[in-house]
Amino acid sequence: MSTSTTTALEPDSARAGYDRDRAVRVAVLGVGMMGQDHARRLATLTAGAELVAVSDVDAARTDAVAAEFGVRAIHDPKAAILDPEVDAIVIATPGFTHEDLVLVALEAGKPVLCEKPLTTSPETSRRIVEAEAALGRPLVQVGFMRRFDAGYQQLRGLVESGEYGRTLFLHCAHRNATTPPNFSSEMLVLDSVVHEVDIARYLTGEEIVAIRVIAPRSTSAAPEGLRDPQFVIMETESGILVDVEIFVNTTFGYEVRTELVAEKGQARIGLPEGMVTQSGQGWGGSIPKDFKERFGAAYDVEFQRWIDAVRSGANVDGPGVWDGYAAAAVCAAGVESLRTGERVEIDLGVKP
Amino acid sequence: MSTSTTTALEPDSARAGYDRDRAVRVAVLGVGMMGQDHARRLATLTAGAELVAVSDVDAARTDAVAAEFGVRAIHDPKAAILDPEVDAIVIATPGFTHEDLVLVALEAGKPVLCEKPLTTSPETSRRIVEAEAALGRPLVQVGFMRRFDAGYQQLRGLVESGEYGRTLFLHCAHRNATTPPNFSSEMLVLDSVVHEVDIARYLTGEEIVAIRVIAPRSTSAAPEGLRDPQFVIMETESGILVDVEIFVNTTFGYEVRTELVAEKGQARIGLPEGMVTQSGQGWGGSIPKDFKERFGAAYDVEFQRWIDAVRSGANVDGPGVWDGYAAAAVCAAGVESLRTGERVEIDLGVKP
């Protein structure tokens, strides 16, 4: 939990067991809402981590966040990656910057936790897959935090147990109260459904081979021109059907529910939890207001396990670059389907 | 439950209020599982009804059921309809016989409660629509009993209140433990999804204009050759999307759930109810074993309201022949979609 060394961790050194003598020194790139949350997490919650620097294209914001946490402000993100006192990097910058930053980190041999999407196109994600493969060892984890949510882990445990036979359907609902300005119809797929894409792969252990996106009539609450909600139907290799209601202007709360239907049973997660009240309003409870409330604990676990993996030399303990690439490929096909109305097939090519 | 009059009710007589002096004398045609249940209902539960006769192509069964309830066995169903001591008819025979029997009843001017389907094709259902229209007054109610279920009535009340804005989706699941022998892939649509077709029309107040049926990989529990489960997507006039998971060999229980997603809120019915236990098995409850357990109370209400309607001279208090026809047309299109894999549009023509 403590360290006085000032040289970067040697990620390929053989390590026996848990190294208690050094903390992992982390730089967070991008300190918007998400990056700030991660900086706070690393500074106050993650055992074995030490937040040492933050970096953002907005220099004033960089300085302010650095001051808040008492760490260095490094205005050039690539300089932050290469800094000798930085052992590992969290990337929380906008998606279009990911490719460059991840490639720099790969070249520097430093572990990365990259927020989703890995990159914004299948082609660029594929390049990262190839670059890491050339390196010969995993360095990049992708921030699909749902895999660290207790509910999804229970669902996967159930699938793996084989108790209910083969999976037949996944029915998913993914709902947000509102969208930020400039949220486009494609972003419902690229930004939101991408989580269901990863979860469908995680739960079924299969690749997705086809996708169809249907845009029914939009809600009055959607900004002019936004196709919201949408309905997505995916097929996996063995023929499991995955449907997703994606609805991002529900006007209230945040809700992610998944129901798995198998041959001999079903299971649901994401149902309302917590205190149940009764009053003149009826009985019931509250709905998480945003993804931080719903998945905050999953992020905490994700970060702790990632830091543990970095300390152990494994570097990755969760979804990797292939998962990031597959998600990008499925979502790109989804955007095509949204435009054409047709079912679109997906071919990932050979995994290196 | 008793009456000494021997003349049939005059269905077009003007009636003021509730006629307490006469019970409606009912014949049940078809006394398989369903018909027997209806016979028992009329004999012991429905106020104002008197079960007077049963009829079935299986003469031995007719005699046995008649003896059990102490009523007449009439072996020819058309004779039962025409019998002067029969005021009203419940049709629970196989679907292919419905057209003939309903037309006889229409000609005789006697009220009918016809189990779904009204008939087995849009064309034959359309003939009944025309025949009743020619008669100038409603005589035929179709047995879509879900409309009498408290849950569906609550959902519809919510839609009508406008509180949650316009409806965007209906997500439906319809699950049975097992299928009888000779259940075909088409029957998942014709026999089971037909209920969701009617409920979608009831809840949205709109006609269904297109349907697509997807058959993913089948469950191991399905008999050889049966495409089970299936996934159905329907569109209404205004663009509401209705999806249905139909899965009829789940190996346990009976479950019908419907979730309505509207612009400002969602609502679910059909969730587990009843006693909740805790023990070494975990916590939970039981699942209805069949549709009689799940919808028994809805049938009771349906029959009581139908008998009340017959006594008042209104004859129909629930879905009528147009509803039966629309359901037949949508299901026929669904069967076509199941065969072709394509989206099929539906045109009901003009309502007389």
Next chain:
Amino acid sequence: MSTSTTTALEPDSARAGYDRDRAVRVAVLGVGMMGQDHARRLATLTAGAELVAVSDVDAARTDAVAAEFGVRAIHDPKAAILDPEVDAIVIATPGFTHEDLVLVALEAGKPVLCEKPLTTSPETSRRIVEAEAALGRPLVQVGFMRRFDAGYQQLRGLVESGEYGRTLFLHCAHRNATTPPNFSSEMLVLDSVVHEVDIARYLTGEEIVAIRVIAPRSTSAAPEGLRDPQFVIMETESGILVDVEIFVNTTFGYEVRTELVAEKGQARIGLPEGMVTQSGQGWGGSIPKDFKERFGAAYDVEFQRWIDAVRSGANVDGPGVWDGYAAAAVCAAGVESLRTGERVEIDLGVKP
């Protein structure tokens, strides 16, 4: 619902099976809110029953209700009992009148369904027990309708199955939105907890041998001087503990919940049911507004089974006079405990 016979049913006549040829002609005594509800039930829902008369000390109300249902108004309740065209009697008058009316009915040999309480004191209830015992056959059923609620029947089925071992606790909550004017502290026990007294006896199959009533600080919503809520602790013969939160000015809804704790498991009934919604208010559902909404179906079943019992000659199919007497004795002890703060033991004497 109709009959042309004018002689009373011979209640002791031997009957083979179900008598389909005659309806039971019923008079309802007391047509306040409860009595009117029962009159409506008998007139429109209960198969085999015919509402023929109503009677109330308020002559104008009697006439109005009689007119509404098209039945006779009989101003003297004893005359209604003795009327030759009345086969059976529902007593829904105030409790203090019950003793006299039930004794008249017993003398006339006519079946009675008497709303709880059977009478207002153990002594008077005991007199009815003796009178019926002298008659040699059961004629009086007491209106503890919860025994006909599906939830309580499931709980009892669980106890009888022995699956969870011996019962250890019953935890009960009984809540009303508000109380009518002049509701006294004693009435929380006499009018409300009386239901839990009966249910505790029904579920455990044991008599209650001691009771203690604790009145903690009262809610601000209680009228001046009313001790509301109260907390009641009862002990059964074998040492099962039954606790009851009775709270009758919750300001909203009606709620009756019972949790049974046994050696190897627990079970709860009365949890919220029905449609579940989500909106800006959170997720949840509605709470029954009153006992009619919560137990309406139980009353329907109670009446149907009582009429069936009368038609079969059994006359009683549910709690009888001993149950009414035991409840009166326990509640009287409860009132004593409320006054003294002490645990009060109960001795029912010998059952005739």
Next chain:
Amino acid sequence: MSTSTTTALEPDSARAGYDRDRAVRVAVLGVGMMGQDHARRLATLTAGAELVAVSDVDAARTDAVAAEFGVRAIHDPKAAILDPEVDAIVIATPGFTHEDLVLVALEAGKPVLCEKPLTTSPETSRRIVEAEAALGRPLVQVGFMRRFDAGYQQLRGLVESGEYGRTLFLHCAHRNATTPPNFSSEMLVLDSVVHEVDIARYLTGEEIVAIRVIAPRSTSAAPEGLRDPQFVIMETESGILVDVEIFVNTTFGYEVRTELVAEKGQARIGLPEGMVTQSGQGWGGSIPKDFKERFGAAYDVEFQRWIDAVRSGANVDGPGVWDGYAAAAVCAAGVESLRTGERVEIDLGVKP
């Protein structure tokens, strides 16, 4: 998150903000099941903490656990407290040793997180209250971890909001699958109900002034001589009634539920959460198997907040010695009531 210093933290030094340059070096005293769990927590989960030593009367166990975590084994617990390389102490030894150990730590001026009970009698707890008061600053936190459970915090937030008016009842159930050997009837109060005592004080903000413990018939699963279950009734200063079903041989799972009844609403926590399944077994979910599963996250939060408090110089962020003393006094009265069957009043004396 790192430190190279070898001198103890100066607990009374003025500190501005969060000290990122040093981890708190912690010794865990007592490494049975609970102490080992805390050692693991400090070693792998708590940011800003460094596990440096463990101590246990069982020398072999001390050595084994020390080796597992790569920390020092100090066989004499008092030596561990006084060790200059130990900044703070977690006490997880048996309750009867607590008084001595806490007093040593107080004398050494070192922060302590002491598992409940603070001590085993009101008198000894009172001595600690006096000793800390003499010191003039808080050093001792008591391990009532439920205060860090999200559910209890929601309940308390609701009380503090005043939205539902004044609290009237707390209904509590506290259930364990089995008890360890030598668990006595008194320990149901001293070891288990002590949590409800603290929670009742936490939620109501009031002291408990009287307690009554009723021991109904015992479950067959209880070891010979153990009075299990018991029913506890407490009264607070303002007259709130707190009842607790304590049942520690339910044969399955671990369950802690609390229902708060206030003037205008109720709220429940501890209801089943997590994945809900359906299969041939019915619908439902699993029950936490033990307190570590149910309250693991609360322990995590408790430790993080305690370490943060130690680093900030506040030393205590949660229940303190007065809370430990009050709980001891109420439980001692509870044991007396269990023996006598009488209501026992509690007088805490003046708070220093």
